[in-house]
Amino acid sequence: METIAPHLRVIIAIMCFTLIGIVVELIRQNRMRERFAIVWMGASVLVLVFGIWPDLLNVISRVVKLHHLTTLFTLCLIFLVAIILNFTVTISTLSERNRKLAQEVAIAKFQIEELKRSLDSIKCGSDI
């Protein structure tokens, strides 16, 4: 079993620190919801684990009998598919709420107009 090339370790390390940096910064600026923050923090930690202990990749590769790069890409792909599925669910929920909100706004606007009209007629009535 071949070991992971030094340059790959460097790349992993850079990726890891960049990702952690971005995630921490986004959370700090309040631009990421907790739910996603947890997911991305989890991802960052995973990358960190591989960064500190790259042989883990070799261990996994040996178990699944794949080249370590293939293993790496497969793991990334699984993560991406999972997060996209999560996004799809989130978007669906949001558009459903969006629709409900639009409907409530339409009905509320109608009721305001009705109220205004009946208020006006009361005012007119009291003037006479």
Add this chain to the structure above:
Amino acid sequence: MDSRTLIIIPAYNEGQSIAPVIDNIRRDFPQGDILVVNDGSRDDTSEVAHQKTAFVLDLPYNSGIGAAVQTGFLFAFRNGYEVAIQVDGDGQHPANEIHKLTEALDEGWDVAIGSRFVRKTGYQSTFFRRLGNRIFSSLIHLVCGQKIHDTTSGFRAVNRQVISLFAQTYPGDYPEVEALVSLDKYDFRIKEIPVEMKARQGGRSSISFFDSAYYMIKVTLAVLITAIKRKDF
């Protein structure tokens, strides 16, 4: 006939045709209240409807036909209407046939669908539309075990129980066929009534030629998904 009847007209850029639609309904079915749900039109649909002193709900942005129609059901539900009738804003649904739908509800049916295909009547639409309808009809027959000829007709009357269902759950785009599946799921009884439909008076169909393929696939999938979906309540 119950006096608490609401006629729901979903309208998207129907400024040209909405006025005669409202007038015809007032003339032929005066006992119903008229509600225009303006689905974020960019033309004067809302103004025209206001001038005609119909109830008007303005959705803040275009939300799709399903959302528009559901807004009408929500309104009907909250205001205690016993019957809701959906009529298109483009003038192809004949106002003088509305009473046939409400009569079917009076006979105890939960849903009455004004259908182009039960008997050969008037406007029959294009060949491809009819082919599509045949396919949906078979699909509905397969999934629900019920023969409905005009599955895409948006000319429908429903009773209070169905209003309550639709106020809570109603499909999004191209909702007509999907709605049938959920009606079947909740064991509502559907009656098809032959009516004479006209070609549209103005505006254009919400389904353009290029959307047809998407339409077929989307509706087919949606029907199958609705069939396996859990009941919400």
